[in-house]
Amino acid sequence: MKWMTFILLALATLGSSCSPRTDQPIAPVRDYERMVVGRLDADYIGNEACLAKCHKHDLKKENFNKSVHGEQVDAASGLPLVNCESCHGPGSLAVAELEIAPSGEQRCRIDTLLALGELPSQAQSLICLKCHSAASSPNLAMWSGSSHDSNEVSCFNCHKLHMGSQQKLNRHDMAETCYICHASVRNQFAQISHHPVNEHKMDCSDCHNPHGTMTKGMLREATVKATCTRCHMEYQGPFVFEHADVTEDCTNCHSPHGSPNNPLLAVSQPFLCMQCHAGHSASNRSAVGTLSSPEMKQTFFNRCTDCHSSIHGTDVPSRHGRGTFLSR
Ligand code: HEC
Ligand code: HEC
Ligand code: HEC
Ligand code: HEC
Ligand code: HEC
Ligand code: HEC
Ligand code: HEC
Ligand code: HEC
Ligand code: HEC
Known part of the structure; x- marks a missing residue:
């Protein structure tokens, strides 16, 4: 020693x-x-x-x-x-x-x-x-004190320098390398609804910088939303009618890796919405007067996005006159 x-x-x-x-x-x-x-x-x-x-x-x-x-x-x-x-x-x-x-x-x-x-x-x-200083490799600027650095993970754990001439972690093998230590993440990507990482259409490093970042969870961008809207630009906003600030953190509703509920929903409907709202049926919503049959009035609506289809925000006002209700 x-x-x-x-x-x-x-x-x-x-x-x-x-x-x-x-x-x-x-x-x-x-x-x-x-x-x-x-x-x-x-x-x-x-x-x-x-x-x-x-x-x-x-x-x-x-x-x-x-x-x-x-x-x-x-x-x-x-x-x-x-x-x-x-x-x-x-x-x-x-x-x-x-x-x-x-x-x-x-x-x-x-x-x-x-x-x-x-x-x-x-x-x-x-x-x-000693060579890869923050100045020469900007990606490594936040390495010191990152989750990996401070949890006994070293460069050698991911970069296998003598496996061939590739010194970078090969994108094709990346997820497998990460799964060695992140077994629960492997399970998440095995769910029915999942980002196509195991299908090699995208990689962990599309959302994370494993060398450390300013963000919780070592995300590539400054916020969850910015990380997601690099690819899902249509939800970036700003919209005339926002879903309050709920969509600022996409993980309020989506599991980023995978979920048993399509499409990547953390909880299935209507329970997803009922974490924050009381649900409703036609009878206690006067504006839903078009639903005239008595049975329909009693029916509790459980696929909320059948009507509130612009759940991520919209520029189009509702037909019901009061605001938008994120309905189109
Ligand atoms: C948790 C795994 C992991 C650790 C630990 C790790 N790297 Fe990386 N490294 C990667 C991945 C993954 C890439 C490829 C990123 C890509 O292709 O998008 C990469 C890319 C790089 C690159 C290529 C250029 C760049 O900036 O993208 C350099 C240089 C590098 N790493 C150096 C290091 C050094 C030095 C350390 C230790 C201080 C280290 N890495 C620790 C996973 C890791
Ligand atoms: C950029 C750093 C780096 C360079 C350059 C480098 N190595 Fe290595 N080498 C390593 C690391 C890291 C290990 C793995 C150490 C461990 O985990 O035990 C290793 C392991 C080895 C091993 C033993 C393990 C094995 O894979 O069989 C040998 C032998 C070896 N290197 C030879 C060489 C030779 C010869 C050269 C020059 C052609 C060289 N290395 C250049 C970093 C380097
Ligand atoms: C003697 C200096 C030196 C040492 C030590 C060194 N590197 Fe490098 N490395 C370089 C230079 C120079 C480059 C090429 C310029 C660049 O990409 O920054 C490079 C490039 C890389 C790349 C990019 C490869 C690519 O395909 O773009 C990776 C990954 C990398 N090094 C990882 C490591 C790891 C991991 C270690 C430690 C085991 C290490 N390096 C040790 C000098 C060094
Ligand atoms: C050698 C084991 C090991 C490998 C390989 C590894 N990690 Fe980690 N990772 C850890 C440990 C330990 C932690 C800290 C404890 C925890 O949060 O589980 C961690 C934490 C994380 C975190 C959470 C950071 C935070 O601040 O909450 C992310 C994201 C992450 N790793 C991504 C990756 C990615 C992506 C790869 C592959 C490129 C990878 N890891 C490879 C061991 C590893
Ligand atoms: C679509 C983007 C995306 C991809 C691809 C992705 N992640 Fe994540 N990951 C996230 C987000 C978002 C979080 C939550 C960050 C937060 O707010 O804490 C997260 C959290 C994590 C965490 C910490 C929390 C936990 O669940 O333990 C780890 C570890 C992690 N990811 C590893 C990985 C690994 C390994 C891969 C590749 C196999 C990967 N991620 C691919 C977006 C992604
Ligand atoms: C690197 C690009 C990329 C990033 C970053 C990204 N995604 Fe994705 N996302 C995809 C791809 C590719 C698919 C699969 C589309 C398909 O299968 O048709 C997808 C699918 C989805 C789906 C399911 C769509 C469906 O029809 O099943 C949701 C929900 C989703 N992403 C949310 C997110 C969230 C939330 C984040 C941020 C944590 C995020 N995405 C970050 C590329 C990305
Ligand atoms: C209030 C909850 C909630 C939030 C927050 C949220 N989503 Fe969604 N998202 C949903 C629901 C519910 C669906 C499914 C809609 C349906 O089935 O009609 C969905 C569907 C999606 C889809 C797949 C449908 C499509 O258009 O292809 C993507 C991609 C997506 N969301 C991305 C995002 C991104 C990116 C964010 C963050 C900017 C985000 N979501 C924030 C609830 C939410
Ligand atoms: C994390 C909490 C949260 C979740 C989950 C959530 N919402 Fe919201 N929602 C809010 C907040 C906060 C507002 C704005 C305050 C208000 O009007 O009550 C809002 C507003 C609304 C509005 C009214 C918009 C307007 O123009 O007045 C509708 C409709 C709505 N949400 C539907 C949904 C649906 C459908 C879901 C499930 C897919 C959902 N929300 C999930 C927090 C949430
Ligand atoms: C059949 C279509 C339909 C379904 C399904 C539906 N809603 Fe609505 N919702 C509406 C209409 C129309 C309004 C506007 C009513 C009004 O003007 O008072 C509304 C209004 C709302 C509001 C705003 C209430 C207010 O007074 O500000 C919230 C929140 C809401 N719905 C949540 C939900 C939730 C949660 C679900 C699922 C449990 C759901 N909705 C299912 C049609 C629907």
Whole structure:
């Protein structure tokens, strides 16, 4: 656990770079990486030297070279900007002397590299954040303190960098990756009425930014309504006749992921409406005078939107003279 103390110290020092104690130079990140490994004598040797000795990682190298990371070249020096050691730490000791794995194969001394898998999750993320600062990746501006960051989820949980050349989370596999931890959300999308995420017509990231946002629920936009009306623009308003401010939060009536009630209704009618209104029948609504038969007058209306069809708001006044009643 010695490296734990090291990394905490290292990170604490890095974090305090804006403190008034300017007499001590801040060591470059690479020096801290050496400290984390516990070997200040380890050195950076570059991909070629790293990978020349054993060909076990040929596929990783090939994938890496084709990836966005492999393609990054420093404009000034012409040298690669990202290499194996950017994440795994200095490699000179690992290849100085190969060891024999329990399987009998030769391999590099992995115990001299950063034990990425064992680092605390926030330290894992810092490996990536040393380059992916908020300035270079605006999407990550709210990462610090986000639900994921503060609940022990790290970049590695979603970004599987050696699964191929794709460094982003593949849109096709995204939901499955999220469901690993969000089992109840999987159940919601399995309901009869659901957004077509499992059908791959849209994705979790159409509504969420898993790197964190200002909004509750890490929604992409500033409000629920703005998130929904990116696609359902017809309900954006403003309307002459609004449903008060009820439609400001679409989740007052809709379950965003899925529901047993069409179309994505949190509760079925009439109970949905009766959470806020008393229901009515023809007999206690004089304006419904067109319904003249006595039976109809007694009937309690239970599909409220049969008449109040413009439930999201409308510009058209009602035929009944008083306001709109959201009826057309
Ligand atoms: C952008 C960061 C990054 C770069 C660059 C990178 N790796 Fe990795 N590598 C990781 C992460 C993260 C893991 C997973 C750690 C874990 O969970 O144990 C990993 C795991 C590995 C593993 C062991 C697990 C496995 O998948 O078999 C090997 C071997 C490896 N990397 C080799 C390489 C080589 C060789 C290169 C250069 C061609 C390289 N890595 C470049 C981040 C990186
Ligand atoms: C040495 C610097 C460096 C490190 C360390 C690093 N990256 Fe990157 N990464 C870059 C650069 C540069 C780019 C390309 C420019 C960009 O998209 O911002 C990039 C691009 C990406 C992309 C976009 C890929 C695409 O297809 O658009 C992802 C995803 C990514 N990195 C994830 C990670 C993760 C996860 C880690 C930590 C395991 C990591 N990076 C560590 C420098 C780095
Ligand atoms: C909960 C899962 C998850 C975590 C944790 C996560 N990412 Fe991502 N990341 C994604 C998804 C999903 C996308 C793709 C978004 C899309 O395609 O719309 C993505 C895209 C990216 C991109 C591509 C460019 C962009 O801004 O869209 C970068 C860079 C990136 N992530 C870096 C990181 C880094 C660095 C961390 C850790 C600090 C991290 N991610 C943590 C899921 C995650
Ligand atoms: C490694 C596990 C893990 C993975 C993978 C994961 N999450 Fe999470 N997520 C969590 C934890 C833990 C929390 C915080 C506790 C909670 O709210 O359940 C959380 C919270 C959330 C929240 C609620 C945020 C809030 O502020 O209420 C959203 C939204 C979310 N995750 C979306 C996603 C999406 C989208 C993906 C896939 C791109 C994803 N998660 C992948 C573990 C994970
Ligand atoms: C149509 C937009 C939309 C899509 C697509 C979507 N979500 Fe959500 N999600 C929301 C909204 C809206 C909320 C509620 C936010 C709030 O007000 O708290 C939410 C809440 C959540 C929460 C926190 C509350 C809970 O139910 O536990 C998690 C976790 C979550 N979503 C994960 C996911 C995952 C994983 C996916 C993809 C499989 C996904 N979401 C796809 C809109 C969406
Ligand atoms: C990325 C675009 C997108 C976003 C964002 C989005 N939706 Fe949808 N929505 C769709 C698609 C696609 C369908 C499926 C339409 C179909 O199957 O014909 C759908 C279907 C629906 C339906 C059911 C319609 C029907 O006829 O069954 C409702 C209700 C709905 N969305 C409400 C919402 C709410 C509420 C939000 C915000 C939490 C939201 N949508 C965000 C794209 C989106
Ligand atoms: C007061 C409750 C309520 C609120 C709030 C609400 N809806 Fe609805 N929505 C309904 C009802 C009820 C239906 C079904 C209407 C029907 O079956 O006649 C519906 C249907 C829909 C449909 C499918 C019908 C169609 O036009 O394709 C979409 C999409 C939709 N709503 C999106 C939204 C969006 C986006 C918001 C937020 C801006 C929102 N709703 C807010 C009650 C509501
Ligand atoms: C979250 C609470 C809430 C829900 C759920 C809700 N409403 Fe409303 N509704 C209101 C408020 C608040 C008003 C405005 C105050 C008023 O006139 O009583 C309103 C007004 C109305 C009006 C009168 C509009 C006018 O022009 O005077 C009608 C009609 C109506 N709602 C029908 C419905 C129907 C039908 C449903 C179910 C699909 C429904 N409401 C669901 C809160 C709600
Ligand atoms: C057969 C058509 C019809 C159905 C079905 C119906 N309504 Fe109405 N509703 C009306 C008409 C017409 C008015 C206007 C009556 C008036 O002028 O007093 C009205 C008025 C209202 C008002 C406004 C009352 C006021 O005085 O401001 C509310 C709220 C309302 N309905 C809710 C509901 C709810 C909830 C349901 C479902 C349980 C429902 N309605 C079903 C036709 C209907």
